[in-house]
Amino acid sequence: MSDKNVTENFITQIIDADIANGKHSNIVTRFPPEPNGYLHVGHAKSICLNFGLAQDYQAICHLRFDDTNPEKESNEYAESIKADIQWLGFDWGENNFHASDYFEQLYGYAEQLIEKGLAYVDDQTPEQIRENRGDFTTPGINSPYRDRSVDENLTEFRAMRSGEYADGSKVLRAKIDMQSGNINMRDPVIYRIKRMHHINTGDAWCIYPMYDFTHCISDAIEGITHSLCTLEFEDHRPLYDWVLDNIDIDCHPQQIEFSRLNVSYTITSKRKLNQLVENQLVDGWDDPRMSTISGMRRRGYPPEAIRNFVKEVGISKKESVISMTVLEDAVRNVLNKTAPRVMGVLKPLKVVIENYPEDKVEMLTGSNHPQDESFGLREIPFSREIYVEQDDYKENANRKFFRLTEGREVRLRHAYYITCREAIKDAEGNVVELRCTYDPESRGGTADGRKVKGTIHWISAAHAEPVEVRLYDRLFNHPKPAAVENFLDSINPDSLEILPNAMLEPGIVDQDKDVAYQFERNAYFKRDKTHETDRPVFNQVVTMRDSWAKLEQEG
Ligand code: ATP
Ligand code: MG
Numbered sequence: 001m002s003d004k005n006v007t008e009n010f011i012t013q014i015i016d017a018d019i020a021n022g023k024h025s026n027i028v029t030r031f032p033p034e035p036n037g038y039l040h041v042g043h044a045k046s047i048c049l050n051f052g053l054a055q056d057y058q059a060i061c062h063l064r065f066d067d068t069n070p071e072k073e074s075n076e077y078a079e080s081i082k083a084d085i086q087w088l089g090f091d092w093g094e095n096n097f098h099a100s101d102y103f104e105q106l107y108g109y110a111e112q113l114i115e116k117g118l119a120y121v122d123d124q125t126p127e128q129i130r131e132n133r134g135d136f137t138t139p140g141i142n143s144p145y146r147d148r149s150v151d152e153n154l155t156e157f158r159a160m161r162s163g164e165y166a167d168g169s170k171v172l173r174a175k176i177d178m179q180s181g182n183i184n185m186r187d188p189v190i191y192r193i194k195r196m197h198h199i200n201t202g203d204a205w206c207i208y209p210m211y212d213f214t215h216c217i218s219d220a221i222e223g224i225t226h227s228l229c230t231l232e233f234e235d236h237r238p239l240y241d242w243v244l245d246n247i248d249i250d251c252h253p254q255q256i257e258f259s260r261l262n263v264s265y266t267i268t269s270k271r272k273l274n275q276l277v278e279n280q281l282v283d284g285w286d287d288p289r290m291s292t293i294s295g296m297r298r299r300g301y302p303p304e305a306i307r308n309f310v311k312e313v314g315i316s317k318k319e320s321v322i323s324m325t326v327l328e329d330a331v332r333n334v335l336n337k338t339a340p341r342v343m344g345v346l347k348p349l350k351v352v353i354e355n356y357p358e359d360k361v362e363m364l365t366g367s368n369h370p371q372d373e374s375f376g377l378r379e380i381p382f383s384r385e386i387y388v389e390q391d392d393y394k395e396n397a398n399r400k401f402f403r404l405t406e407g408r409e410v411r412l413r414h415a416y417y418i419t420c421r422e423a424i425k426d427a428e429g430n431v432v433e434l435r436c437t438y439d440p441e442s443r444g445g446t447a448d449g450r451k452v453k454g455t456i457h458w459i460s461a462a463h464a465e466p467v468e469v470r471l472y473d474r475l476f477n478h479p480k481p482a483a484v485e486n487f488l489d490s491i492n493p494d495s496l497e498i499l500p501n502a503m504l505e506p507g508i509v510d511q512d513k514d515v516a517y518q519f520e521r522n523a524y525f526k527r528d529k530t531h532e533t534d535r536p537v538f539n540q541v542v543t544m545r546d547s548w549a550k551l552e553q554e555g
Contacts, residue, residue, distance in 0.1 A: 004056045005048060007311060028060050029051075030224050031050045037271070040267075041261065044261070044293060048284060066099050067199060080294060088303050102214075119153065120145060121173075124143055133187075171189045190341075227255045237255050259317055265475070268482075278439070286530070304334050308330045349388055353436050366378055366414035379504065387464060392456045393423065404456070419438075423435075457522075460505075465509045468502065469500065471498075526541050
């Protein structure tokens with residue numbers, strides 16, 4: 001892959017042509033979130049595109065909050081959006097703006113449209129407006145208020161602003177064409193009356209501009225060159241252009257649409273994600289199962305993996321659903337290189353090594369990354385009592401089971417060969433302890449050349465650090481949860497498994513480092529410092545190999 005953030009695509013071709021032919025000397029892009037929820041993996045695509053292009057072209061990308069809907073917006077959301085963008089590795093520098101910064105200018109442009117006979121105050125009820133707009137097969141019907149004089153419209157619009165009318169009783173509409181084949185052009189509403197406290201402008205306004213009017217003008221005020229948005233705005237482009245063509249403003253950014261990112265087994269809609277939070281079906285917006293950027297961060301996904309994923313998916317106009325496996329592979333690829341290897345036993349079974357001295361503790365040496373010497377070595381304590389994984393013992397094992405069963409010898413990772421002698425059971429017949437012996441000559445795992453096929457991980461019991469481990473599965477068990485009539489019906493009831501008694505080798509828990517580890521033979525894990533119980537909590541970031549790839553192919 002190229003070392004650019006954004007590999008060549010139809011948008012970079014447009015940009016390159018615009019620079020080559022002198023239309024622009026450089027680009028200015030923007031990422032325009034509405035602060036009405038936390039960002040999700042889909043937004044990561046837009047962030048990596050807009051901020052990524054700015055980096056690639058040594059240009060600027062603005063962060064502009066599209067804050068025209070005060071009833072749904074909050075500062076908490078705005079702050080989370082900033083944190084997410086920074087965590088992904090991008091920076092808006094001085095260029096954090098708000099659509100609300102332009103409310104006064106937007107109002108002025110609305111009066112300009114009125115003065116040109118291109119906007120009117122409509123007293124119809126919202127229902128009448130909807131009804132008279134028509135649909136794909138029926139043309140719209142002109143409002144009886146459409147031919148108000150410029151003076152009357154100005155007076156009415158100013159009265160709307162000064163609070164003389166009730167919420168919803170009047171709107172300002174652009175006067176375009178009620179017969180247009182594009183419903184967006186049938187005299188769209190550009191201002192509404194709504195008494196709502198705004199996170200930036202407080203109670204200064206009781207009328208708020210609509211998105212389609214606001215967005216294009218905000219782009220133009222900021223000198224955006226290429227206004228990149230998702231395909232659902234394609235039908236709004238004529239309106240974007242109409243507004244800019246009909247007000248007195250020098251700049252006319254080019255709106256270009258690309259396809260949304262959809263990932264299988266996930267939801268990419270703030271509204272639906274909010275439902276999961278509100279109904280307490282997850283542990284907040286940053287629940288590690290959520291497809292939010294904050295969820296992926298808490299889960300332990302490296303930002304580099306998300307950037308690589310978005311880059312791999314690429315930019316086009318083709319709608320598609322990307323397999324969750326592609327995202328998880330991107331995470332594995334980064335963690336395989338960056339995660340130190342340690343031993344962690346998720347479901348411990350005690351092993352007593354009968355011929356090992358009672359009070360002896362030996363320090364053994366293990367490599368922190370078998371493929372990368374620069375990770376160095378560490379010392380691992382070994383003693384008579386250790387924990388192994390319950391699954392590494394089987395009572396009636398066949399010859400192909402190369403782990404612990406009575407009479408069979410296995411290699412302990414970085415340590416000795418042990419042979420299982422006896423399994424001790426409790427009253428219910430559960431195996432609660434193994435009695436084993438070790439070969440003192442096999443230290444480091446190289447005895448007299450005899451073949452020991454199985455290698456298992458372990459922790460010295462006296463040195464083990466108890467931790468809680470959380471294993472995650474897909475939050476939804478339908479590949480396209482948004483396509484299910486009620487997406488909440490497709491929630492996977494087994495998406496979280498808590499293992500309260502896992503054991504870690506010493507030195508991992510106390511580390512202050514912000515790292516994910518590979519618990520050898522298990523998966524990648526990262527400590528969850530934000531949500532701890534009485535024990536340190538480790539989240540499973542991703543499994544080593546993908547067990548879903550096959551299922552998705554079949555399904
Ligand atoms: P949602 O449907 O989740 O509420 P939105 O489009 O309403 O998303 P905005 O805050 O308006 O959310 O989005 C900010 C930017 O992110 C917009 O330019 C939008 O086009 C882009 N964006 C949103 N979802 C996706 C996605 N799934 N893939 C790519 N870009 C996206
Ligand atoms: Mg939106």
